[in-house]
Amino acid sequence: MSKHTVAIIDDHLLFAQSLKGLINTFNEFEVTQHALNGKIFIDNLKNESKLPEIALMDLNMPIMDGLETTKFLNENYPSIKVLALSMDDNESSILKMIKNGAKGYLLKDIHPDILKEALLALINEGYYHSKRVSDTLVHSLHPTEEPKIKLLGRELEFLKLASTEMTYKEIADVMHLSPKTIDGYREQLFKKLQVKNRIGMVVYALKNDLA
Amino acid sequence: MSKHTVAIIDDHLLFAQSLKGLINTFNEFEVTQHALNGKIFIDNLKNESKLPEIALMDLNMPIMDGLETTKFLNENYPSIKVLALSMDDNESSILKMIKNGAKGYLLKDIHPDILKEALLALINEGYYHSKRVSDTLVHSLHPTEEPKIKLLGRELEFLKLASTEMTYKEIADVMHLSPKTIDGYREQLFKKLQVKNRIGMVVYALKNDLA
DNA sequence: ACTAAAAAGGGGAAAAATCCCCTTTTTAAG
DNA sequence: CTTAAAAAGGGGATTTTTCCCCTTTTTAGT
Missing domain, CATH: 3.40.50.2300 (Response regulator)
Structure with missing residues (x-):
């Protein structure tokens, strides 16, 4: 051998x-x-x-x-x-x-x-x-000591969808909401997550394993 | 006890x-x-x-x-x-x-x-x-059996920057390129990664640990 | 030297995202 | 019952992204 x-x-x-x-x-x-x-x-x-x-x-x-x-x-x-x-x-x-x-x-x-x-x-x-x-x-x-941001109900659902290739209009559709409501969620999330745009939001979602 | x-x-x-x-x-x-x-x-x-x-x-x-x-x-x-x-x-x-x-x-x-x-x-x-x-x-x-996509030189660099909150104009700036060149990279990458928009690209980058 | 691929750049237009200011309806809590 | 917060919705304008078709320059391989 x-x-x-x-x-x-x-x-x-x-x-x-x-x-x-x-x-x-x-x-x-x-x-x-x-x-x-x-x-x-x-x-x-x-x-x-x-x-x-x-x-x-x-x-x-x-x-x-x-x-x-x-x-x-x-x-x-x-x-x-x-x-x-x-x-x-x-x-x-x-x-x-x-x-x-x-x-x-x-x-x-x-x-x-x-x-x-x-x-x-x-x-x-x-x-x-x-x-x-x-x-x-x-x-x-193991999860790190988290400065965790409290996402309310539908924000999380929205965040997940925002991490896909769907447009906001399509997201509004599947969530049975007006595009304007989605627009509101978006702005709230930008503030909460302290990001400037959808990319930042997606990066946050991915890194925190939310998507 | x-x-x-x-x-x-x-x-x-x-x-x-x-x-x-x-x-x-x-x-x-x-x-x-x-x-x-x-x-x-x-x-x-x-x-x-x-x-x-x-x-x-x-x-x-x-x-x-x-x-x-x-x-x-x-x-x-x-x-x-x-x-x-x-x-x-x-x-x-x-x-x-x-x-x-x-x-x-x-x-x-x-x-x-x-x-x-x-x-x-x-x-x-x-x-x-x-x-x-x-x-x-x-x-x-361990890296999965890869249908690995071959990214050429500056495409990777671009992909990383596209995974930030920078606009394409800003990316063009830091890469010392014309926004139109960036536009070209973007389209090539969309085809290679089979994504529809920047979100898809970012998700790819994050999931493959490139960003 | 020749050639193909990669890299860099452009015009112009439609679609999507972003922003700011504002209203109504529903829910939860005291 | 009252009040506040959350949820849902809107007008209207600006910026960014996306798309399609095209040219020039540089690099690398035979």
Whole structure:
């Protein structure tokens, strides 16, 4: 049985080298490439006959960082599974990486066994997420302390419809109201939400998950 | 040491009763209330001197369902921790519950030990999420199999600005372009995204996290 | 060098949105 | 019953958006 292939993209030479050594002690994996940043890695891919199965991707790199690289890989080489490696468990960077196609997220201070576990999970399940990462994700979804704006009855209904491609006339129609009444709702909402136009209203609705 | 209080909101009498029996065997918890739907539960709260710490909330109920009830509780009785209970592990309903303030999500076919574990976690950690739920959450964030629309260079920049309250004239200004060029981008984008107007465009941008 | 696509720009008109000032009807609360 | 707030509706004008048909310049690939 041939080993699974792993590429390392990291500008910290010392860390990358030791990582390479570690992975090569695993029975199931071997490191086939090492690049100092995303640009170099991608350029190399064009000349490679076989792609690595997994890319161990550092986040902070010069020239082309982990996020950009992951986005590119996801669109152009979707078979490569990106496992993000980072110092920090910063919430938004984890979210961004996953949204852009990373299949897993690891922190650099983990135990070697966890790395192996993650690599195996990536091959077998297609993804890996540590408890710490899952918790972060869940936390980010919880509603934030809200300076919540109190929408009265039909305003919410109107807001939802205003977030579609319907014209106000059409909205008035489906709500069985006069266009002038709708016009009133609109003005009230502009004041309440402190927006200048329908676009602002829609952005508010979408961001607050009301639409 | 007094027991932690749990309210059950579920219209399945048989299930709710056995659940009540089960929980009352736990040393740490006791069921203090049972309501057949969210409306009844909320009405009861007004007359109660002490609120339950945890609400075991079924999702599908007549009159007022779990989602609505959770939303209401989160806004008006934030001290009550909602643990959602559901038959299905449907991705979007899990997401919705959590976004609306549920502190945990359980499936009804779980082992009794898990229920106890979840209740304890809710008290001690403030939340509980099973692996299955975490996985679902993570999965929902991954980019979907994309009928991805290829946006060329400045179209993306324009799209972002179009998702603000700026008029096209103002956008033209900050992009150092003629309003007529902007008009061109707009029409191209309408075709590409298959939308009828600026609202549709903004909704697309927001939902695809481009804005 | 040739060519196609992308980028930038325009005229002119109809439709929709926005604004400001104002009235009547319905509902909820004391 | 009275009063206030919310809901519904209107006139009329300005600004913005949308649409359709068209030209020139720049960029990139063979």
